[in-house]
């Protein structure tokens with residue numbers, strides 16, 4: 231499996247706190263069947279983002295863990311006008327494996343009115359923004375998600391949501407998104423080895439059991455590989471019609 235979203239780079243954000251914890255996270259991921267791990271530290275108002283530091287840490291960690299698992303660079307990019315110029319002028323600094331796919335995170339409370347505009351600009355500049363964990367953001371799901379997918383932006387849900395780690399609402403929302411064919415990646419969004427661990431295998435088994443092995447392969451292996459190679463995603467189906475709300479009158 232290939233994990234495109236993980237906060238294992240140490241001391242940069244709210245993820246791993248030390249090199250030892252980073253190594254433990256990488257080893258846990260490898261033991262769970264992950265072959266490629268993208269380090270995606272936050273880039274937002276709270277955490278500074280330093281490509282040089284990231285590169286140095288990736289090199290150091292790769293040396294520590296050996297070649298059984300491949301470590302790659304990326305970023306968990308906060309979408310805002312202030313950040314937009316940065317990503318347009320130095321794309322490879324922020325994208326997954328220095329290619330064309332960009333992980334984008336939304337604020338949990340409210341969506342800025344310019345958001346659609348920003349995503350249009352990203353698409354016009356040949357970037358493919360990946361919408362991260364909408365199952366944990368109702369506003370995003372209800373207001374914007376289908377339009378963004380219609381613009382060619384794929385969606386990543388978090389493995390832990392499928393296994394109930396973020397509560398019943400996130401789990402049900404993740405399942406509904408899968409059933410509506412609005413999911414293109416599953417990633418760990420790991421932050422440590424205990425509360426938010428870098429494991430994918432349980433979520434993969436659930437997807438295979440409920441939506442089929444082919445979908446599981448697409449979401450955990452083939453789409454992530456295509457994103458790392460900057461190719462179009464092999465699995466990007468037409469979404470199912472939105473479920474109509476039913477009203478009952480008594």
Ligand SMILES: [Fe+2]
Pocket residue numbers: 235237306419
């Ligand atoms: Fe994240």
